[in-house]
Amino acid sequence: MTNSNPPAGSPDKEPASEEQAAQSTLGNTERAEAAATPTAPEQRPTLGRLFVENLWAANTFTVTLLSLVLAMVVGAVLMIISDPDVLATYAYFTARPADAINASWTLVSEAYANLFKGSVFDPGATTVNAALSPISETLTYTAPLVFTGLSVALAFRGGLFNIGAQGQAIMGVVLAALAGFLLPLPPGLHLLVAVLAGAIGGAIWGFIPGILKARTGAHEVINTIMLNYIAVYFLTWLIVQNGVQDPNRTDAISRPVDASAQLPRLFGDGLRAHAGIILAVLATWAVAWLLNRSTLGFELRAVGANPDASRTAGISVTRTYVLVMVFAGVLAGLGGSQMVLGTTAAALTPLVVAQIGFDGILVALLGRVKPWGVAMAALLFGALQAGGNRMQSYSGISLELVTVLQALIVIFIAAPALVKAIFQLRAARAARLQTSLAKGW
Amino acid sequence: MSTTAVPDVAVAPVDEGFWTRTRKVGLVLLALGLLATVLFGALATGEQARFTLSEDAAGAALEVNGTVGAIVFGLITLAAGAAMLAGLPKRWFVPALAVGLVAFVLSFLCWQVSAAPTGQNFMPLVNIVRGTFLLALPLIFGSLAGVLCERSGVVNVAIEGQLLMGAFSGALFGSISGSVWVGLVAAAVGGSFISLLLAVFSIRYLVDQVVMGIVLNLLALGITGFLYERLMQTDAARYNSAPRFGNWEIPLLSDIPVLGPALFRGNIFLYLALVLVLVIHIALFRTRWGLRTRSVGEHPTAADTLGVKVLGLRYRNVILAGAVAGIGGASYTLALFSFTKNMIGGKGFIALAALIFGRWSPTGALLAALFFGFADQLATYLGAINSIIPGQFLAMLPYLATILAVAGLVGRVRAPAADGKPYIKG
Numbered sequence: 001m002t003n004s005n006p007p008a009g010s011p012d013k014e015p016a017s018e019e020q021a022a023q024s025t026l027g028n029t030e031r032a033e034a035a036a037t038p039t040a041p042e043q044r045p046t047l048g049r050l051f052v053e054n055l056w057a058a059n060t061f062t063v064t065l066l067s068l069v070l071a072m073v074v075g076a077v078l079m080i081i082s083d084p085d086v087l088a089t090y091a092y093f094t095a096r097p098a099d100a101i102n103a104s105w106t107l108v109s110e111a112y113a114n115l116f117k118g119s120v121f122d123p124g125a126t127t128v129n130a131a132l133s134p135i136s137e138t139l140t141y142t143a144p145l146v147f148t149g150l151s152v153a154l155a156f157r158g159g160l161f162n163i164g165a166q167g168q169a170i171m172g173v174v175l176a177a178l179a180g181f182l183l184p185l186p187p188g189l190h191l192l193v194a195v196l197a198g199a200i201g202g203a204i205w206g207f208i209p210g211i212l213k214a215r216t217g218a219h220e221v222i223n224t225i226m227l228n229y230i231a232v233y234f235l236t237w238l239i240v241q242n243g244v245q246d247p248n249r250t251d252a253i254s255r256p257v258d259a260s261a262q263l264p265r266l267f268g269d270g271l272r273a274h275a276g277i278i279l280a281v282l283a284t285w286a287v288a289w290l291l292n293r294s295t296l297g298f299e300l301r302a303v304g305a306n307p308d309a310s311r312t313a314g315i316s317v318t319r320t321y322v323l324v325m326v327f328a329g330v331l332a333g334l335g336g337s338q339m340v341l342g343t344t345a346a347a348l349t350p351l352v353v354a355q356i357g358f359d360g361i362l363v364a365l366l367g368r369v370k371p372w373g374v375a376m377a378a379l380l381f382g383a384l385q386a387g388g389n390r391m392q393s394y395s396g397i398s399l400e401l402v403t404v405l406q407a408l409i410v411i412f413i414a415a416p417a418l419v420k421a422i423f424q425l426r427a428a429r430a431a432r433l434q435t436s437l438a439k440g441w
Numbered sequence: 442m443s444t445t446a447v448p449d450v451a452v453a454p455v456d457e458g459f460w461t462r463t464r465k466v467g468l469v470l471l472a473l474g475l476l477a478t479v480l481f482g483a484l485a486t487g488e489q490a491r492f493t494l495s496e497d498a499a500g501a502a503l504e505v506n507g508t509v510g511a512i513v514f515g516l517i518t519l520a521a522g523a524a525m526l527a528g529l530p531k532r533w534f535v536p537a538l539a540v541g542l543v544a545f546v547l548s549f550l551c552w553q554v555s556a557a558p559t560g561q562n563f564m565p566l567v568n569i570v571r572g573t574f575l576l577a578l579p580l581i582f583g584s585l586a587g588v589l590c591e592r593s594g595v596v597n598v599a600i601e602g603q604l605l606m607g608a609f610s611g612a613l614f615g616s617i618s619g620s621v622w623v624g625l626v627a628a629a630v631g632g633s634f635i636s637l638l639l640a641v642f643s644i645r646y647l648v649d650q651v652v653m654g655i656v657l658n659l660l661a662l663g664i665t666g667f668l669y670e671r672l673m674q675t676d677a678a679r680y681n682s683a684p685r686f687g688n689w690e691i692p693l694l695s696d697i698p699v700l701g702p703a704l705f706r707g708n709i710f711l712y713l714a715l716v717l718v719l720v721i722h723i724a725l726f727r728t729r730w731g732l733r734t735r736s737v738g739e740h741p742t743a744a745d746t747l748g749v750k751v752l753g754l755r756y757r758n759v760i761l762a763g764a765v766a767g768i769g770g771a772s773y774t775l776a777l778f779s780f781t782k783n784m785i786g787g788k789g790f791i792a793l794a795a796l797i798f799g800r801w802s803p804t805g806a807l808l809a810a811l812f813f814g815f816a817d818q819l820a821t822y823l824g825a826i827n828s829i830i831p832g833q834f835l836a837m838l839p840y841l842a843t844i845l846a847v848a849g850l851v852g853r854v855r856a857p858a859a860d861g862k863p864y865i866k867g
Contacts, residue, residue: 078664078667078668082667082668082671082672083671084676161651161652163651163655212844212847212848216847216848218844218847218848219847221598221651222793222794222797222843222844222847223844223847223848225598225790225793225794226790226794226840226841226843226844227840227844228790229787229790229791229837229840230837230840230841232787233833233834233836233837234833234837236833237831237833237834355659358655358658358659361652361655361656362656362659365652365656398666398667398670398671400662400663400664400666400667400669400670400782401663401667402663403659403660403662403663403666403667404660404663404664404667405663406659406663407656407657407659407660407663408660410656411638411642411648411653411656411657411660414642414646414648414649414652414653414656415642415646415648417646418642418646
């Protein structure tokens with residue numbers, strides 16, 4: 001690769017924000033200046049032009065942003081074609097195009113405005129709580145996604161595709177909830193035990209595909225998919241057992257977790273944000289350290305890059321596979337346990353973990369399987385989820401649209417060539433845009 | 442299986458010495474037989490277990506005393522296991538295994554039926570067979586879609602999404618047009634739409650196929666869920682009341698006891714599924730297209746050298762697979778139910794399991810789908826007779842069986858060699 005850029009512009013470090021992008025551009029300019037001054041000063045491009053050009057190059061940040069835009073455009077089209085009133089204005093589009101355009105604009109802009117108000121900031125908020133509420137909601141949805149995203153990302157780096165984050169999260173939530181309402185322990189210790197139980201539940205469910213892969217070569221994609229469903233059926237069976245089911249209820253719901261095992265809230269009782277987000281940041285830091293600074297992380301990345309070479313170099317590939325899956329399971333289990341230990345719910349129900357495991361796959365891909373990238377991606381997904389709730393209740397746009405947006409964003413970022421083609425981006429300077437894990441069964 | 446990806450991982454050791462595969466399986470069967478004889482025999486009651494040849498308790502029936510049946514069938518399993526342990530010739534392996542497993546199931550049924558509440562000590566075989574096929578239908582279509590895709594080297598994890606999209610567009614366009622046939626075509630187109638995305642992104646843009654499959658499942662879930670809430674829930678009469686295919690009775694064949702009423706008084710989807718299995722099996726193993734498909738799935742470079750258009754063939758097969766799965770989805774909305782959100786509910790993944798369990802062959806997939814359908818139907822039946830066996834554990838059976846299969850415990854399964862690997866000409 002002919003890479004003459006300073007480290008800030010190297011493919012390994014994407015600019016995480018516009019400021020950074022600008023900084024890296026600045027670095028470029030200075031170099032360009034130094035190099036170009038003696039010979040041809042008149043050809044020196046202006047700072048602004050370089051900035052725009054670099055922004056329009058197919059780097060990860062631009063591709064991510066444009067993917068978001070593309071996804072929202074498709075989402076807008078879906079909104080319009082599913083609204084009979086707006087669609088009716090298109091019947092006479094040639095006669096009065098303004099009607100159709102106005103109606104569509106009102107529908108789409110209101111929906112997306114609510115998406116923003118529900119996730120970031122509502123300008124109409126009058127109290128402190130109301131102003132903080134969107135952020136609090138976003139953080140509440142973000143926390144478990146960070147864990148499941150990290151789980152998938154960690155396994156990816158070790159060369160394994162962990163589709164089982166969903167199942168691991170389910171086993172995590174099951175054990176965490178059981179510890180939460182069956183064990184009479186003092187506050188503090190109780191929470192610790194419940195969190196630990198969640199981690200163990202996930203670890204067990206990660207260990208199974210890990211050991212099967214290591215011992216028999218059974219493909220982890222198949223096994224984790226199957227284990228997801230086994231976990232679902234186990235959960236639905238467990239909920240209605242004596243001692244687990246809420247004695248006051250006839251439907252499938254377990255007893256609530258004791259208050260002593262609940263994660264503390266961050267902004268007081270009125271807002272849902274809980275300490276899970278702090279754990280999530282710690283976990284991100286820990287995974288980043290594990291991957292980039294520890295021996296295990298090095299072995300893990302080596303095995304992920306080339307198992308043959310790693311084995312030749314004396315790394316135990318089988319042991320690494322098992323460890324990777326156990327760690328991935330621990331992370332997913334922790335994410336799952338937050339669904340009952342946090343503020344989302346206090347009791348087990350068949351759908352208690354929602355989709356966090358599958359969303360974790362998307363989050364990991366969007367975060368380019370790097371720990372801090374995953375955390376940022378989880379934040380975006382958490383915001384979409386939180387805003388989607390408001391969009392549903394205020395604009396009547398079904399929450400399912402968020403699923404569509406999330407899937408589309410990932411489809412577009414997974415195929416940067418497509419985004420490049422649509423927006424006529426300059427050739428990628430950072431050549432590592434391809435999410436290439438293709439290995440097959 | 443993944444030996445190409447992970448060559449270092451200990452491939453199940455070649456059976457050597459005393460503990461051949463036959464002996465290991467024999468040991469398992471022996472244990473199962475013992476369990477059946479002792480436990481099922483003890484738990485069964487002296488009631489007559491009736492297996493009626495009709496839809497209710499009336500009519501002719503196969504009858505056996507519960508305890509006697511449970512013990513006798515348990516002993517048969519025991520005998521099969523013992524024979525295998527004693528060193529049965531290899532060619533008898535499959536028949537002995539089949540006899541052993543079937544006897545085990547029968548022993549289990551004798552116990553369950555005899556222990557059912559008084560007055561319910563019967564199992565209507567027509568219902569069971571019909572239900573098995575009915576529940577297996579989406580699995581058959583789905584796993585055939587998988588066969589078409591994966592035999593040509595594209596991993597199809599998006600079966601769930603294809604089924605769902607097929608079910609949705611079948612319901613939507615069937616309702617709007619008021620014609621089942623329009624609905625059927627729309628379902629095929631809907632399924633193909635998802636697989637077109639799979640094809641374009643995995644073949645043209647080289648996106649990882651498993652990733653793409655997972656994302657497409659979510660996309661299909663989102664789009665159908667969104668449009669369901671926006672259109673179908675607000676105006677169900679207009680958008681979600683598709684006409685349904687009636688049942689067609691095939692003369693003569695429908696008079697066969699048990700199988701006749703269960704199989705030959707079905708709807709178009711049942712016949713279509715059975716015909717498709719046959720057609721795809723013949724096409725795959727007896728025609729030029731089949732040879733090319735298989736060669737593209739096993740060794741695309743060699744196929745390309747011989748002049749087969751690898752990418753074109755992959756495109757065509759993947760889109761065809763989507764159409765098949767889409768029709769499978771319509772087997773719900775154009776015959777049984779109106780559309781609801783996430784109505785496929787994981788059947789696509791069981792279809793994937795059936796594909797793998799059936800070792801990537803159409804007939805194998807059919808048998809696996811029927812086995813999974815039977816497990817599903819049995820769970821329903823046991824729920825109806827208040828069995829102490831939780832239905833959830835029976836529902837786990839397909840997934841457990843698949844894990845055992847890929848772990849090499851019941852013979853090795855091997856995917857097409859180039860499955861999941863994008864082909865870059867050059």
